[in-house]
Amino acid sequence: MVTDDPIGPFLEAAAKGDYGAFAEIYRLTSSKLFALSMSILRRNDWAEEALQETYTRIWRSAHRYDSEKGAGMGWIVTIARNAALSKLMRRPKDEFAGNESDMLQLPSGDPTPMEAAMRSSDARQLMTCLSELDEEQKQSILLIYYQGLTQREVADHLRRPVGTVKSWVRRGLLRLRDCLDRETA
Amino acid sequence: MKQLSATDRSQLAGEYVLGTLRGPARVRFERLVEDDPHLWQEVAFWERRLGPLGEALPEQAPPSRVWAAIEAQIGPQRAPARQPTGFWQSMQFWRGFSLVATGLAAALLVLVLLPPADTDFRPIQVATLQNEADGTAWIVRVAADGTAEIAAIDAPTAPPGRDYELWLLRGTDQAPVSLGLASNAQTQRIALPATFADGTGFAISVEPAGGSRTGAPTGPVLFVGGLVGTRTN
Numbered sequence: 001m002v003t004d005d006p007i008g009p010f011l012e013a014a015a016k017g018d019y020g021a022f023a024e025i026y027r028l029t030s031s032k033l034f035a036l037s038m039s040i041l042r043r044n045d046w047a048e049e050a051l052q053e054t055y056t057r058i059w060r061s062a063h064r065y066d067s068e069k070g071a072g073m074g075w076i077v078t079i080a081r082n083a084a085l086s087k088l089m090r091r092p093k094d095e096f097a098g099n100e101s102d103m104l105q106l107p108s109g110d111p112t113p114m115e116a117a118m119r120s121s122d123a124r125q126l127m128t129c130l131s132e133l134d135e136e137q138k139q140s141i142l143l144i145y146y147q148g149l150t151q152r153e154v155a156d157h158l159r160r161p162v163g164t165v166k167s168w169v170r171r172g173l174l175r176l177r178d179c180l181d182r183e184t185a
Numbered sequence: 186m187k188q189l190s191a192t193d194r195s196q197l198a199g200e201y202v203l204g205t206l207r208g209p210a211r212v213r214f215e216r217l218v219e220d221d222p223h224l225w226q227e228v229a230f231w232e233r234r235l236g237p238l239g240e241a242l243p244e245q246a247p248p249s250r251v252w253a254a255i256e257a258q259i260g261p262q263r264a265p266a267r268q269p270t271g272f273w274q275s276m277q278f279w280r281g282f283s284l285v286a287t288g289l290a291a292a293l294l295v296l297v298l299l300p301p302a303d304t305d306f307r308p309i310q311v312a313t314l315q316n317e318a319d320g321t322a323w324i325v326r327v328a329a330d331g332t333a334e335i336a337a338i339d340a341p342t343a344p345p346g347r348d349y350e351l352w353l354l355r356g357t358d359q360a361p362v363s364l365g366l367a368s369n370a371q372t373q374r375i376a377l378p379a380t381f382a383d384g385t386g387f388a389i390s391v392e393p394a395g396g397s398r399t400g401a402p403t404g405p406v407l408f409v410g411g412l413v414g415t416r417t418n
Contacts, residue, residue, distance in 0.1 A: 026252060026255070030246070030247050030251070030252075031244035031245055031246045031247070032239065032240050032242070032244055033239070034244075034245050034246065034247040034251075035242040035243060035244055035245040036239050036242060038245055039242055047247075048247060048248065048250070048251050049320040049321075051247055051251050052251055052254050052255050052258070052315075052320075053317055055255045056255060056258050056259055056317070059255075059259050060259075066229075070229045070230075070232055070233035070236075071233050071236060073236050073239075073240060074232040074233040074234075074235070074236025074239075075232060075236075077232070077235075077236045077238075077239030077240070078202060078232045078236075080239065081204060081239065085204050085207075089207060089208065122233065122234065122236065122237050123237035123240070123241075125234075126234060126235070126237050126238065141203060142238075144203050144204055144205055145203055145204065145235065145238055146238070146242075148204060150205065150207060151205055169200065169203070169205060170196055170200075173195070173196055173199035173200065173203070174192065174195070174196060174199075176199070176234075177195050177199065177230075180234050
């Protein structure tokens with residue numbers, strides 16, 4: 001069974017310069033973060049570069065991690081997504097990788113494969129709350145999260161006005177927030 | 186921006202963590218967060234709550250060259266600054282022995298993955314010269330016979346009228362040693378000076394055409410990489 005924060009203690013040790021702890025973080029998380037980078041960047045070389053940048057940042061800013069403010073994995077995932085997103089923003093427009101068919105597959109919102117991977121209580125709550133969203137809200141949020149799309153790109157993809165997508169995302173996030181607060185209480 | 190409502194804060198922080206805030210808006214938001222503890226709490230909330238999404242994909246192991254590159258990049262920082270060689274005798278080294286061994290295996294893999302231009306060239310150490318914006322630009326491989334091979338991987342073109350110069354890095358209290366101009370097109374083979382005995386890594390700077398006239402880097406140092414691997418003597 002996965003504990004809620006298996007990474008936090010290693011991050012705290014890495015912040016004190018413990019390189020062994022840092023290597024353990026890499027061992028425990030690199031396959032997950034590489035999958036995440038690949039899902040956003042869809043090119044091995046870019047995803048490898050983003051991953052390298054992710055761990056360099058983790059090592060350099062581990063002292064900024066605060067266990068009071070959340071689980072270590074959430075903190076690390078944010079760094080990985082930031083690294084992938086900034087790489088995505090730098091790439092030329094015409095190099096947009098992937099095609100319609102694989103854009104449709106990944107974030108279908110189908111909870112089955114996700115549920116298998118989400119065993120912590122945070123993960124269960126998130127699944128419950130995502131399932132309460134409207135299909136469009138959920139799909140927009142997952143497309144943005146997993147593929148790094150902008151709201152305009154989601155709008156193009158779903159063939160809906162960008163204002164509509166923005167409102168789906170905004171309302172989806174607020175409903176998610178309400179639900180997560182309720183679930184935690 | 187103090188008049189942001191709780192709802193606005195939560196929504197902005199959610200959009201930031203989700204990734205819809207881009208470019209200048211993202212940078213502005215990051216500045217706002219630094220001055221607003223409530224906003225920071227909201228960001229932490231979303232990081233924690235959306236974090237499980239990032240773990241939900243089927244795992245995909247990265248190639249071992251990624252770890253080798255990470256080690257090469259942060260390696261010099263964990264060595265004691267004043268005594269590069271002391272690192273090998275330090276407690277930290279022994280505590281992290283298995284890790285260093287893993288790093289070595291990864292470094293060796295890099296050596297194997299990159300076939301040398303000269304088949305007689307047998308590298309025992311490697312340094313990946315890179316920065317965060319451009320990634321890996323050059324790889325320097327060092328052979329037991331005191332020669333090195335400098336291969337441009339994804340090296341940018343030098344600005345007009347300028348050249349790239351390669352430097353041997355030693356401890357922080359020792360001056361870098363020029364190793365000559367670095368080509369961004371061809372793989373070069375050079376003989377390392379005796380000062381390489383203190384070497385901890387390599388760097389590339391931008392210099393006037395023909396190289397620095399002072400014997401020290403004068404332009405911006407663009408790419409840096411620490412040495413990974415063991416010397417036989």
